[in-house]
Amino acid sequence: MTTRDTADHRPLDRSDARTLVLSALGGALEFYDFVIFVYFAKVLGHLFFPPGTSDFVAQLQGFGIFAVGYLARPLGGIVMAHFGDRIGRKRMFTLSVFLMAMPTLLIGALPTYASLGVLAPVLLTLLRVVQGIAIGGEIPGAWVFVAEHVPPRRIGMACASLTSGLTLGILIGSLVSAGLSAHLSEAAMLDHGWRIAFVIGGVFGFFAVYLRRWLSETPVFARMRERRELTAELPAWVVVRDHLPGVLLSMVVTWVLTAAIVVVILMTPTLMQTTFHVDPARAFTAGSVAALALCLGCFAGGLLVDAAGRAIAMLVGSLGLAASTYALYLDLRAGAAHLDALYALAGGFAGVAGVVPAILVSTFPPSIRFSGISLSYNVAYAICGAATPVVVGWLATGQGGLGPAHYVGLVSLVGVGSAIYMMVSRRPVYGR
Template sequence: MSAIIDTDMTDRRPLGRGDAKTLILSALGGALEFYDFVIFAYFAKTLGHLFFPPGTSDWVAQLQAFSIFAVGYLARPLGGMVMAHFGDRVGRKRMFTLSVFLMAVPTLCIGFLPTYATIGVLAPVLLTLLRVVQGIAIGGEVPGAWVFVAEHVPRHRVGLACASLSSGLTFGILIGSLVAAAMSARMSEAAMLDHGWRIAFLLGGVFGFFAVYLRRWLSETPVFARMRERKELTTELPAWVVLRDHLPGVALSMVVTWVLTAAIVVVILMTPTLMQTAFHVEPARAFTGGSLAAFSLCVGCVLGGLLVDWQGKARAMLVASVGLAASTYALYLDLRSGGTHLLALYSLAGLFAGVAGIVPSVLVAAFPPAIRFSGISLSYNVAYAICGAATPVLVGYLAKTAGGLGPAHYVGLVALVGVASSLYMMRKGQGVASG
């Protein structure tokens, strides 16, 4: 498994103004695109009642909506592999811009979509198709974004670069949470069902097109430009090279991606809704907690990246995995006993969900530059398709078991996988250097 971060292994320069501009524009564009992808989760309960037959119970409606939410994850490998192929062949920047455009269009369309009461069964069908297009877009966005920023910065700052991008992506979750919280506080349930939910998606469409505009100011990565100049680009199918020569890197990348899905999908995206349906927390308080957790996640991602550059990705992964399990159990135990410390404990769980800022460094280091986009895209998107699609449905069911602790049990199990991956990297001598 290659640990190459850049073709120039002697690059130890400090971060410059150009690097900062790239990181800021990439993170901001990613935040706006990720808002489009995750806003669906915050309105799952509302969408469940609007796009399925009337009279459906809250729990069944939520499960149906989470199922459509999960479809977006199943579509990720298709978009990821196509964009990664051209990203490794023609350039990172073009695919980086295309992905955000493909996200903006379906998000805007969802905002105008007729409901079940208007067009019947066609409503959930169209909603599912638009969710598939969103999945295709995000499948190219996330791996491409990590590769893009990692190849722009000095080797010893890859951890911070990837983490800042992840923080930007998760800032999109915070925006979604704040929008949901504000709308829940200011609008009645009837108004939300009538038109409120549309505002959130129409706003996302506007965000997406603004992100397209921002990416006009970005330049191709120095690593790709150097490979193109030296004629080092692979002439073989990049995905085939990944599977033929880099299976250990694929396996490790898929395992740590599973940890990331548990942190993001369960702790951040699903918990605000589960608070309401499983623990009967008021919507406004649940969304406030979700907003605090999302903000803590942004901070946790950056701290995770700094820890990677300081102590190495294996040790950083170990700390975050243990903290994720402990904080999630503390949160759900508190919810079961009445939620007295909900806001503080949810913020803590969000901080340790910052493992999402550590995982990209593991993925970037697993593949050499010529097939890096394809390697990350294949590993990350296939793992996310499997885990991300199964998790909402499985955890939605588990929320009714073990006295409400089912989701915490799931996160705890996956966190153990994170610990195992940390020990594996240490054994392979990857526990100190970030590269």
């Protein structure tokens, strides 16, 4: 057995564990910065646009600026991935978290429409664009970083633990939102409460920058650099030219991830209030339970990948996501008698998001892996993530409030189709 074979079959060691913990914690703090915006979408819609708008219009305006961050993701992702494939994973991994922390802190100090007029939403949108650029490089880079540190037979668990860390950022955001809603009046929230959440996020982000100083370059990239195996061509061009089927598969499974995260986890607490008239404190508390279940579900999804394979894990996750989301929304329509239990179940099956990175990592060879994942994931997220808040917000006004569940059900069928494709196709599966 060669030295490389021995390394590939070794168990997880203390160095791997430290890399996973530090990467996941840093990702959690950064992802909090990105998603805290959606929890205050209605508040920001009232504060940064002309006064006198209805709650529904204010919510759509807030969701619209939230969606702008998704449109900016491909730009940041492709540029950072290019340098990640050429000069190293770690440098981009650290830069992305810095680019997230700075605008989050600035949003917390930004004057509102009452002070700046039309310039206020313009500045808010520009800061959201910078956040989108940062997260576009962060998530693909994080998946590549942890996958290239661990043994190949633990890639599912490694990527899922990182994804669980990212979703922990959602849980932190949900807890902060719930705490502020429980202890501040509506007037206080509009006056200064929302700023507290963003200032906390800025501090979190700079702490994440500090944490990443302790990480080392991935062994896979170090080996490619030593052997001069880095591609001399533009990595993104090689991806499009030679790996188009992999790009399409990656985009499809990313669509499933967006439905799980954006609709089930991020939008549902707000939709509970505006569509089903659930008390804000109860909605945010239930959202916190669902976010915790999501963390656990992501990790379980990664373990299932390592045990049964990517296709089976995707199939189980997609079917569970559809069924649990319908159960949740039917209960909301009937009066939300079982809200906490059903939202926790839906949050757990939203853990199909933990299956997706293992599919993406194994779809592209190491020399262009960062660019391949970043291009397909970010373009898909830009399209689906930007359209989803607006489309689902509109769907929530009809079908007795079941529109969001219908959307998730449709996308889940796409996930089932991708699982069947992986079962029957003979596409190459790339390791380290």
